[in-house]
Amino acid sequence: MIDKIYKADILIKQDIKAYLQMHQNKSLLRFITCGSVDDGKSTLIGRLLYDSKMIFEDQLAQLKVESKKTGVQGQEIDFALLVDGLNAEREQGITIDVAYRYFYTKKRKFIVADTPGHEQYTRNMVTGASNAQLAVILIDARKGVLTQTRRHSYVCHLLGIKNFILAINKMDLVDYDQVTFDAIVSDYKNFADSIGIEKFITIPISCLKGDNIAALSTKTKWYNGSTMLTYLEDVKILQNKGVGRNFHMPVQWVNRPNQNFRGFSGKIVAGTIKPGDKVRILPSGKTSHIDRIVTYNGDLNQAVCNQSITLTLKDEVDCSRGQIIVSASSSLKSADQFDTMLIWMDDKTLIPGRSYYLKIGTETVSAIVSKLKYKINVNTMEKIAAKTLKQNDISIVNVTTDRSIPFIPYNEDRALGGFILIDKITNATVGAGLINFALRRANNIHLQALDVTREYRAKLKNQKPAVIWMTGLSGSGKSSIANAVEKKLLQMKRHTFILDGDNVRLGLNKDLGFTNTDRVENIRRVGQVAKLMTDAGLIVIAAFISPFQSERDMVREMMDSNEFFEVFIDTPLSVAEERDVKGLYAQARSGQIKNFTGIDSPYEIPKNPNIHIKTIDLTIDEAAEQILKEIISQINM
Amino acid sequence: MNHLQCLEAEAIHIMREVISETSNPVMLYSSGKDSAVMLHLAKKAFYPSLPPFPLMHIDTTWKFQEMYKLRDKVDKNSGMKLIVYQNPEAKEEGINPFDHGALHTDMWKTEGLKQALDKYSFDVAFGGARRDEEKSRAKERIFSFRSSQHRWESKTQRPELWSIYNAHKSKGESIRVFPLSNWTELDIWQYIHLENIEIVSLYFARPRPTVERDGLILMVDDNRFPLNEGEEPEVRSIRFRTLGCYPLTGAVLSEATTLTEVIQETLLTTKSERYGRVIDKNQGTSMEVKKQQGYF
Numbered sequence: 038m039i040d041k042i043y044k045a046d047i048l049i050k051q052d053i054k055a056y057l058q059m060h061q062n063k064s065l066l067r068f069i070t071c072g073s074v075d076d077g078k079s080t081l082i083g084r085l086l087y088d089s090k091m092i093f094e095d096q097l098a099q100l101k102v103e104s105k106k107t108g109v110q111g112q113e114i115d116f117a118l119l120v121d122g123l124n125a126e127r128e129q130g131i132t133i134d135v136a137y138r139y140f141y142t143k144k145r146k147f148i149v150a151d152t153p154g155h156e157q158y159t160r161n162m163v164t165g166a167s168n169a170q171l172a173v174i175l176i177d178a179r180k181g182v183l184t185q186t187r188r189h190s191y192v193c194h195l196l197g198i199k200n201f202i203l204a205i206n207k208m209d210l211v212d213y214d215q216v217t218f219d220a221i222v223s224d225y226k227n228f229a230d231s232i233g234i235e236k237f238i239t240i241p242i243s244c245l246k247g248d249n250i251a252a253l254s255t256k257t258k259w260y261n262g263s264t265m266l267t268y269l270e271d272v273k274i275l276q277n278k279g280v281g282r283n284f285h286m287p288v289q290w291v292n293r294p295n296q297n298f299r300g301f302s303g304k305i306v307a308g309t310i311k312p313g314d315k316v317r318i319l320p321s322g323k324t325s326h327i328d329r330i331v332t333y334n335g336d337l338n339q340a341v342c343n344q345s346i347t348l349t350l351k352d353e354v355d356c357s358r359g360q361i362i363v364s365a366s367s368s369l370k371s372a373d374q375f376d377t378m379l380i381w382m383d384d385k386t387l388i389p390g391r392s393y394y395l396k397i398g399t400e401t402v403s404a405i406v407s408k409l410k411y412k413i414n415v416n417t418m419e420k421i422a423a424k425t426l427k428q429n430d431i432s433i434v435n436v437t438t439d440r441s442i443p444f445i446p447y448n449e450d451r452a453l454g455g456f457i458l459i460d461k462i463t464n465a466t467v468g469a470g471l472i473n474f475a476l477r478r479a480n481n482i483h484l485q486a487l488d489v490t491r492e493y494r495a496k497l498k499n500q501k502p503a504v505i506w507m508t509g510l511s512g513s514g515k516s517s518i519a520n521a522v523e524k525k526l527l528q529m530k531r532h533t534f535i536l537d538g539d540n541v542r543l544g545l546n547k548d549l550g551f552t553n554t555d556r557v558e559n560i561r562r563v564g565q566v567a568k569l570m571t572d573a574g575l576i577v578i579a580a581f582i583s584p585f586q587s588e589r590d591m592v593r594e595m596m597d598s599n600e601f602f603e604v605f606i607d608t609p610l611s612v613a614e615e616r617d618v619k620g621l622y623a624q625a626r627s628g629q630i631k632n633f634t635g636i637d638s639p640y641e642i643p644k645n646p647n648i649h650i651k652t653i654d655l656t657i658d659e660a661a662e663q664i665l666k667e668i669i670s671q672i673n674m
Numbered sequence: 675m676n677h678l679q680c681l682e683a684e685a686i687h688i689m690r691e692v693i694s695e696t697s698n699p700v701m702l703y704s705s706g707k708d709s710a711v712m713l714h715l716a717k718k719a720f721y722p723s724l725p726p727f728p729l730m731h732i733d734t735t736w737k738f739q740e741m742y743k744l745r746d747k748v749d750k751n752s753g754m755k756l757i758v759y760q761n762p763e764a765k766e767e768g769i770n771p772f773d774h775g776a777l778h779t780d781m782w783k784t785e786g787l788k789q790a791l792d793k794y795s796f797d798v799a800f801g802g803a804r805r806d807e808e809k810s811r812a813k814e815r816i817f818s819f820r821s822s823q824h825r826w827e828s829k830t831q832r833p834e835l836w837s838i839y840n841a842h843k844s845k846g847e848s849i850r851v852f853p854l855s856n857w858t859e860l861d862i863w864q865y866i867h868l869e870n871i872e873i874v875s876l877y878f879a880r881p882r883p884t885v886e887r888d889g890l891i892l893m894v895d896d897n898r899f900p901l902n903e904g905e906e907p908e909v910r911s912i913r914f915r916t917l918g919c920y921p922l923t924g925a926v927l928s929e930a931t932t933l934t935e936v937i938q939e940t941l942l943t944t945k946s947e948r949y950g951r952v953i954d955k956n957q958g959t960s961m962e963v964k965k966q967q968g969y970f
Contacts, residue, residue, distance in 0.1 A: 046941075049938055049941045049942060050938075050942065053934050053935070053937060053938040053941075054934060056941075057864060057867065057934070057937065060860070060864065061676060061678060061864060061868070062676050063676060063677050064676065064677060065676075065677035065680050065681075093943075093944055093945050093946035094944040094945055094946075095945050095946050096946050119809070123810060123813055123828050123829075123962060124828075124962055124963075125828070125829060133829065134813050134828070134829075134831060135813070136809075136812045136813050137805045137812055137855070137856065138805075138806075138812060139805070139806045139856070139858045141858075141860075146677040148856055160833045161831075161833065163833060163835065164833045164834050164835055167835040167836045168835075168836060168837075289687070289690040289691060289694055290690045290693055290694050290720075292720065292722070292723055293723070294722045294723040294724070298722060300722075302690055302719075302720075303690075304683060304686070304687040304837075331721070331722065332718070332721065333717060333718040333721040334718075341675065343675055343679075343680060343683055344675070344679070344683050345682070345683040345684075345686035345687050345690075345719070347721070358694050382833050394842065396838050396840065397838070398838075399691075399694070451836055452836070452837075455835065455836050455838070456838070457833075457835055457838050457840060459840055459842050464840070464842035464843050464844060464847075465832060466832040466833050466834070466835075466840045469833065469835050
């Protein structure tokens with residue numbers, strides 16, 4: 038046992054400088070271990086660290102103590118305790134979140150992502166897989182290919198991993214039986230073929246006993262391959278087909294120390310670059326030539342993929358964060374509608390039509406999932422129709438961005454084909470998207486440039502357009518106050534129009550119901566109508582329950598700045614329910630109406646409304662006066 | 675590219691993302707070797723500009739004197755603003771590692787850090803922590819989100835895919851960012867060697883006055899160290915693998931006086947890097963608990 042703890046390379050003792058030279062030139066391999074719960078993922082990593090002599094005396098001593106206390110391996114060392122670093126994980130004996138571990142051998146440095154097996158932590162597994170170049174899929178020899186084996190293999194394949202090692206573990210528990218091994222391999226091959234994994238390497242191992250990990254086992258004489266470590270050291274990493282040809286660098290930061298220097302800092306995601314090379318800036322399409330490649334250690338004659346550099350250009354062209362500098366020959370295209378694989382990660386469901394931030398490369402735009410085509414049952418690969426997505430769902434969707442972004446399909450290039458979705462309110466990372474291809478539909482519809490401008494139309498009416506957006510519970514007084522506001526504006530010779538929830542639902546939106554998805558679409562359409570009316574120069578008064586902050590923000594974003602006023606008509610639920618002008622609360626309480634805001638559907642109170650009307654203390658006329666007072670300076674020319 | 679070049683490019687990319695997506699970042703600076711590497715990477719990331727953020731030292735008043743000297747030198751020469759923050763309550767109460775045990779780290783470091791971040795409204799703090807240091811660190815994201823109470827919620831970390839980092843947050847919330855996440859101790863040493871980065875001489879063996887406490891060799895760095903009756907510090911040739919408050923940092927006996935000798939010894943040792951740190955030993959998950967409370 039003692040000889041297994043950290044033991045250094047002989048060269049370190051004899052010639053440290055030669056050793057450092059050798060170590061410096063090692064390449065880096067990032068891999069992921071996955072498989073079903075209890076297949077031994079964490080144990081494998083513990084074993085790899087142990088067998089590559091990366092565990093120190095004090096760590097081993099602590100491990101021995103903890104193994105006795107909380108380990109599940111009896112008197113043997115429980116290697117899983119080395120990687121399960123969180124309290125909750127050690128208590129429950131499961132892996133919850135991805136852990137990263139580091140070790141090196143004579144040939145390579147390795148970063149291992151140890152990922153959870155349980156379905157509810159798939160999002161953490163996706164995190165680990167997104168940066169991995171190789172996947173080790175573990176299978177318990179007694180159990181064979183399980184649902185989780187399939188799900189993890191599929192996720193790894195989706196995320197673009199091309200190298201797979203199928204490690205059949207716990208061979209000691211099946212007497213190192215070749216027939217068992219072959220049967221599992223054949224079973225897995227059928228599955229791998231069906232989802233498009235082109236090749237994989239198979240190894241019979243026992244993580245607990247160490248068979249075929251660092252040394253070939255005497256118990257599997259029928260096995261002709263190498264050890265796990267040898268494979269990891271020697272495996273040639275298969276590249277994506279799109280990487281390597283043309284230069285691509287998303288601009289991270291414009292570097293301006295003084296007026297004489299303007300550089301563009303970024304990390305190269307594809308290709309190489311030299312001073313003098315002709316480049317294009319996307320999406321603007323402007324061209325220039327590279328002047329210098331600037332680094333702290335001096336200018337470079339050439340920079341290669343994955344380097345972080347600063348470029349200067351020969352011409353004063355407009356270029357900023359989010360844009361991409363590409364070689365002139367690059368065929369990188371831009372689009373604003375995509376067919377996308379989407380992995381949903383949030384505990385709140387995805388609502389098609391809701392606006393999220395989409396971050397790709399160094400660019401962040403607004404985006405909506407415009408259509409949910411189908412979900413994929415990751416256990417059977419079946420396509421299932423779906424209206425919303427739950428946490429860990431994998432689906433095919435259409436995504437629409439609010440402006441064109443340069444992209445490459447994910448299976449050709451991870452760097453410009455993968456994006457994350459961010460919730461605009463909670464700021465959580467809610468989804469991971471892999472672009473399949475651009476949808477060309479929108480290309481034929483160009484925004485018609487109008488000869489008569491919106492400014493001209495507004496000027497003719499002697500006003501500035503605006504949207505006064507009243508939000509609040511049913512029966513809070515939105516419609517009454519909206520009417521009062523409109524009358525006062527008309528008396529002031531302003532041109533107005535009221536959009537009212539009930540009226541719109543009888544016409545434009547009569548195909549929509551009251552599910553969350555339909556509520557979002559309802560507001561999106563009303564927002565678009567309000568937008569057209571402001572273009573016509575009108576002051577629009579909108580009275581909608583509009584229960585979700587994100588939709589109210591979505592409408593705000595559609596308008597020009599300072600044209601949108603969120604007015605919170607604040608009436609306590611008890612008061613609104615007591616009034617119950619339309620008798621709706623009574624019906625909701627008795628269950629005749631479903632999804633009624635305030636009863637069985639949520640109302641999100643505005644965080645920072647422009648105007649806050651507390652109806653309890655005010656008459657309708659006073660409320661209207663207060664609103665007018667706040668907006669009058671904004672609508673006067 | 676070799677693995678060190680990959681790690682350097684990754685760290686630079688991370689720093690530039692922070693600058694572009696957040697409003698008021700700060701880089702924590704302790705004058706240790708990881709801080710030295712961080713500062714060096716920051717200079718590289720923004721060259722020819724200076725790093726567009728200040729440095730901040732959360733001072734416990736119990737660091738080694740040599741660390742203060744290097745800190746002051748960096749303050750003078752880096753061209754960057756350096757903020758030194760000491761928790762006024764800890765100062766007033768005279769909190770020290772000899773009398774107050776765990777409270778010392780809690781008050782000076784954890785509370786001090788939280789107070790300083792609040793005082794200057796920093797929304798991002800760069801830290802030099804590495805995942806190979808400790809088990810709960812191995813679980814942490816590169817962009818590690820903290821609540822407005824500075825808490826780390828280990829169970830609900832944001833997914834972090836590819837190299838796309840989510841820096842969105844609400845007012846009062848903050849993010850700790852760890853550009854050295856994927857570096858190992860050996861990577862740090864090798865990088866210092868290759869890039870010729872200045873580090874405090876405490877990392878090199880020299881004869882220094884020492885005493886032994888609970889199996890650790892401690893350096894008597896100033897006259898605040900309470901000696902037992904009749905006890906005389908013994909001069910031994912020692913160096914440090916990791917640096918913290920001097921009464922809490924164990925030394926190793928060593929003859930390694932050059933960087934390559936230090937690396938050689940580090941590679942030949944059978945003990946882990948944080949072996950000499952009292953703070954990690956209390957219980958198996960003490961670092962996780964500290965991090966949830968707002969420690970780095």
